[in-house]
Amino acid sequence: MHATNTDDARGRGARVRAGRRRITSRAELEQVAFDLFEQRGFEQTTVEDIASAAGIGRRTFFRYFASKNEVPWGDFDGELARMRRRLAATPPQAPLMEAIRQAVVDFNKMPAEQWPAHRRRMTFILGVPALQAHSTLRFAAWRAVIADFAGQRTGQRPDDLLPSTIAHAMLGVAVAAYEQWLASPDADLCELLDAGVRALRSAFASSGE
Amino acid sequence: MHATNTDDARGRGARVRAGRRRITSRAELEQVAFDLFEQRGFEQTTVEDIASAAGIGRRTFFRYFASKNEVPWGDFDGELARMRRRLAATPPQAPLMEAIRQAVVDFNKMPAEQWPAHRRRMTFILGVPALQAHSTLRFAAWRAVIADFAGQRTGQRPDDLLPSTIAHAMLGVAVAAYEQWLASPDADLCELLDAGVRALRSAFASSGE
DNA sequence: CCTGTTATGGCACCGGGTGCCAGTAAGAGG
DNA sequence: CCTCTTACTGGCACCCGGTGCCATAACAGG
Numbered sequence: 001m002h003a004t005n006t007d008d009a010r011g012r013g014a015r016v017r018a019g020r021r022r023i024t025s026r027a028e029l030e031q032v033a034f035d036l037f038e039q040r041g042f043e044q045t046t047v048e049d050i051a052s053a054a055g056i057g058r059r060t061f062f063r064y065f066a067s068k069n070e071v072p073w074g075d076f077d078g079e080l081a082r083m084r085r086r087l088a089a090t091p092p093q094a095p096l097m098e099a100i101r102q103a104v105v106d107f108n109k110m111p112a113e114q115w116p117a118h119r120r121r122m123t124f125i126l127g128v129p130a131l132q133a134h135s136t137l138r139f140a141a142w143r144a145v146i147a148d149f150a151g152q153r154t155g156q157r158p159d160d161l162l163p164s165t166i167a168h169a170m171l172g173v174a175v176a177a178y179e180q181w182l183a184s185p186d187a188d189l190c191e192l193l194d195a196g197v198r199a200l201r202s203a204f205a206s207s208g209e
Numbered sequence: 210m211h212a213t214n215t216d217d218a219r220g221r222g223a224r225v226r227a228g229r230r231r232i233t234s235r236a237e238l239e240q241v242a243f244d245l246f247e248q249r250g251f252e253q254t255t256v257e258d259i260a261s262a263a264g265i266g267r268r269t270f271f272r273y274f275a276s277k278n279e280v281p282w283g284d285f286d287g288e289l290a291r292m293r294r295r296l297a298a299t300p301p302q303a304p305l306m307e308a309i310r311q312a313v314v315d316f317n318k319m320p321a322e323q324w325p326a327h328r329r330r331m332t333f334i335l336g337v338p339a340l341q342a343h344s345t346l347r348f349a350a351w352r353a354v355i356a357d358f359a360g361q362r363t364g365q366r367p368d369d370l371l372p373s374t375i376a377h378a379m380l381g382v383a384v385a386a387y388e389q390w391l392a393s394p395d396a397d398l399c400e401l402l403d404a405g406v407r408a409l410r411s412a413f414a415s416s417g418e
Numbered sequence: 419c420c421t422g423t424t425a426t427g428g429c430a431c432c433g434g435g436t437g438c439c440a441g442t443a444a445g446a447g448g
Numbered sequence: 449c450c451t452c453t454t455a456c457t458g459g460c461a462c463c464c465g466g467t468g469c470c471a472t473a474a475c476a477g478g
Contacts, residue, residue, distance in 0.1 A: 019455030057458035097416035172377030207306035228424025266427035
């Protein structure tokens, strides 16, 4: 199971460059790490454990992941780029919060065979304290995507009160829906996301203008 | 500047107990630490630096704070208890989101002379990446206070979708308001909190339904 | 002064993370 | 085929946060 010079382990569609090939890949290390995390728990698994289980040196692990906390995040940046494109493609006449709701729900749609893997990933991210803490740093980029969109729509800067508040609040709604999803084995993620947004909206609606 | 056996450094109104007196206090260590954080930055300040600046051993530092990340949190648990009481005292006829908004705004009211200290504290918590990450773990308790209240009001369990979503979203709104406050030297925190909630409500209101 | 109690802080140790650097596996070009 | 360049590997030493252990110091009460 080695990465070759032609696949994306060498960089996005880049030409075959000179130099030694990478000995493994993020995906492969993720698999090894996840297995160990499930057996012994995240805290009980050392980077040394992961490295030697993957047949690499501890030092090399840190060339694939900036930290142990980064392991479960896959290609999150790529996903965010996808969400950004999805938002950019919304019809301009749609109300702001409607547009965001649909984009967030849409963004979390995926083929059914990916559900278990995604569930495992998110169980770690939202369940393990250290990872939960770290997620805040990653989610800042998620919020930035929403805030940028809300800023454009309202003609404000992304870090103004309204865009920033919408972004923070929507992240909260999304995380709440995810927690609900992880807690119930056969729930539908997208329905929960949708229900969450609608629930919050109606909670506000019945709070007297 | 020694704690005596009679003040709360020995425990909440407990009798004067036997045993050696504590050599310092959380508040005192916080001051020392804050000064160093501001001079060199949080990451550049080691626990050893704080300890020796305070004239105690490194080991002793960890008897006052479970971790370096805990330093800026003061008596957060006590504050949460206050917020819980504040919520419990809300008239039952007030709409749910209204009650929460008022409680959150109210909860953040404080005498003007405390503003600079509070600002400094929050600048660390929301500005330093490591502390920002750690805050998620602390804020879980904040969310629990809101979720418990929302659960009681709606007759649901606190970890059901609606209460949990409201709690997550309100935390988001509060953090956004805090960030705004920290960014502008002479803004009013409570007004920003209030404005944030109202902004989100009207964003939802103009999204059809 | 003795006893039980509580706080201190040194020591050794663990684990995440980093700078450094010598080695090693590749492609490119003579 | 040999060499040059490129880039990945991984060992080593080190830093720092955090913990278990334990001897010792300071206190209250008898």
